[in-house]
């Protein structure tokens with residue numbers, strides 16, 4: 231019988247992509263995924279360090295695993311992700327039964343790590359960063375999938391004062407455009423139809439890689455001047471255009487990306503959102519996640535963000551001019567040190583002005599090891615929580631209006647699977663399916679058709695909306711099985 235593995239993932243899409251890679255590596259060793267942790271011979275916690283709470287969660291799970299390791303037997307247990315990268319050998323002190331710790335740069339060493347543990351080595355530690363500035367890899371997809379995460383760069387050189395990522399993911403380095411395009415062409419040949427290009431700051435993609443093919447645009451600009459990689463280096467708009475124009479990627483339907491920093495969000499990237507007739511990138515999804523973090527310039531300065539609210543608003547206005555249907559989401563932190571009531575009002579005003587489709591908002595908590603953790607955490611927790619609730623309610627009203635504006639429209643969606651949240655009304659047979667539109671809105675629809683819609687593109691007519699999702703009726707495929 232094949233041995234089984236179980237991976238518990240915390241955190242961002244980078245960690246989700248890393249879990250996918252670990253799963254593919256383990257399946258190459260003949261292992262199968264376990265539905266339940268108790269059935270696995272290898273258990274990996276892919277931990278997130280971005281907030282202290284998330285880090286604690288990952289480590290506290292370890293406590294519950296101890297009983298599986300009675301008498302030194304039981305599954306092989308490892309900790310990875312940013313928690314492994316940051317906490318390294320201290321994790322062995324906190325959980326002496328832990329078999330291995332690995333980091334964000336050593337995922338590909340997983341087969342070797344397991345081999346060493348199986349051969350009796352104890353407390354295997356693999357957390358070194360690859361010191362080379364080159365970054366070369368091949369995307370591994372676990373099972374047949376229509377969607378794939380493609381790492382195009384890693385690391386971050388921005389050093390925002392509250393963020394631990396530059397310490398857990400290292401300095402920025404990028405794959406070459408030709409390598410990424412070849413990788414995506416291979417994924418498309420295997421059935422992938424949507425790729426999400428991943429990096430901590432994709433706007434810095436290409437820094438240090440010579441633009442040997444003289445691709446355009448050669449330089450990137452925004453209102454503050456030249457941004458991103460220099461003339462003579464590769465850059466992100468070049469990559470989008472290279473994927474879009476490669477005949478091997480003709481069957482690719484969507485290109486998404488995350489995440490970006492407003493400082494070097496460029497005019498040339500905005501141009502990629504235009505319609506193909508106006509020189510845009512035809513497969514680029516009309517969706518942008520651009521973290522702004524606060525609506526107050528004073529707070530942004532304390533956060534070390536090096537961008538201004540006025541330029542952010544200008545960028546979003548320009549983007550909506552070029553692509554009126556674009557959906558925009560953002561990250562916001564409330565209660566950062568020194569944030570006044572007026573600063574918070576400015577954040578509410580920014581949401582009103584930009585009309586985000588969705589936000590990911592958090593109450594600030596200091597992350598040890600960051601510069602902000604040395605600032606006085608002077609906004610009381612009660613105030614932070616009040617502001618967070620107020621912000622979320624404010625945003626919900628905006629989102630409800632924006633989502634409701636889609637009612638009556640026909641939209642294409644990629645079905646991701648059966649809805650876990652929505653149930654079929656009593657007495658009906660069939661299933662509720664869920665997926666996303668090109669503009670990244672969640673749509674649920676009901677179908678009596680017994681076929682598995684997962685991984686298929688279908689057209690739905692939007693019949694209802696909340697501030698979180700849309701309700702659709704299937705237009706193509708239901709009666710005939712003719713799925714687009």
Ligand code: SF4
Pocket residue numbers: 386387388389390393394395396430431491
């Ligand atoms: S841009 Fe700032 S918040 Fe984003 S990963 Fe880099 S340091 Fe962290």
